Amino acid sequence: MRVFWGLVLLVVLGLSGCGLFGGESGGESGRWWEVYFTEPGRPNAEIVSRLVGYIDSSKSKIDVAAFEFDLGVVAQALERAKKRGVAVRWLTDDEYGLGAENKPGKGQFAVLMRAGIPVKTDKGQDLMHNKFIVFDNKIVWTGSTNLTINGTQKNNNNVIVLKSKELAGIFERQFDEMWRGEFGASRLSTVESQDVVVNNTRVRVLFSPEDKVAEKLAGLISGAKKSVRFMAFSFTHEGMGKAMLSRARAGVDVQGIFETRGSETQYSELRQFYCGGLPVRQDTNPSAFHHKVLVIDGETVVTGSFNFSNNADLRNDENVVILFNGDVAKEFLGEFNVRWGESRQPSKVKMKCR
Incomplete structure (x- = not known):
């Protein structure tokens, strides 16, 4: 994956051959948005490592609405977050998410649930196809990328990270509605x-x-x-x-x-x-x-x-x-x-x- 970070030199990051772009925010880090693109065929998992970094940095709350899942390191990071007191919730599709748990390479939801992380599905609605995560009510992770090996390493995809409490609040409201069982046209x-x-x-x-x-x-x-x-x-x-x-x-x-x-x-x-x-x-x-x-x-x-x-x-x-x-x-x-x-x-x- 190619990595760019505003005008920061790639050599400083030490990530040549990979992709992140950063926008100006005026904050301490100077960034309020980041964009990542996968590089299919290259043996890297930069998007996954960035995601794990956000999970490991979270202090209070992580809400995940994700269509599919088979990333063991992400499950382990969420387990660590739960152990240090972060409230974690996961919404997924009934068929392609939790319903695929017994397929080869799966089993990550079992890790979450053993850690005490609640997992809910759309219970037979069409597709719970969302791809967003909200960290600490202030950071949104979204884009086209499913949280899978295929999604992060084989398919062409993008992720955009937006650091804004207002945007996080919009996504949290949607998450809460689905968590209450409001899917599809019921909202x-x-x-x-x-x-x-x-x-x-x-x-x-x-x-x-x-x-x-x-x-x-x-x-x-x-x-x-x-x-x-x-x-x-x-x-x-x-x-x-x-x-x-x-x-x-x-x-x-x-x-x-x-x-x-x-x-x-x-x-x-x-x-x-x-x-x-x-x-x-x-x-x-x-x-x-x-x-x-x-x-x-x-x-x-x-x-x-x-x-x-x-x-x-x-x-x-x-x-x-x-x-x-x-x-x-x-x-x-x-x-x-x-x-x-x-x-x-x-x-x-x-x-x-x-």
């Missing part, structure tokens, strides 16, 4: 109170299904003046696709990378884009291209657990963060450019344009 939207300003950066948080996420993302796309870049594990949402095609026809520079397997289904927007003349590519990762990212006009970044699909919009429990910050956007564009260079043109034969 009322509080989207009007999910905009905050952190060190002159506007940050908006969205949750599905209650916040009509796809409609709001289509609105952002429709407002693009210069450029749209996207990286998508799944892109099947017709409304978001139409918004991109419309902006491209209006002269906006639209480019994107699709996960190969997901993009070759009849539901994918890839064929529409390719046949419409948009420069789009497919990834070449033999595992998975798992990003769910938009970068608009080089100034606005969208990331989180939300695939660009109807299921994500209408059924699953998902989280999204939108940052109106050119420095953050620059780092995501850097990741886009690296992955664009690795990607390939779709097969003209398979696309079957008329």
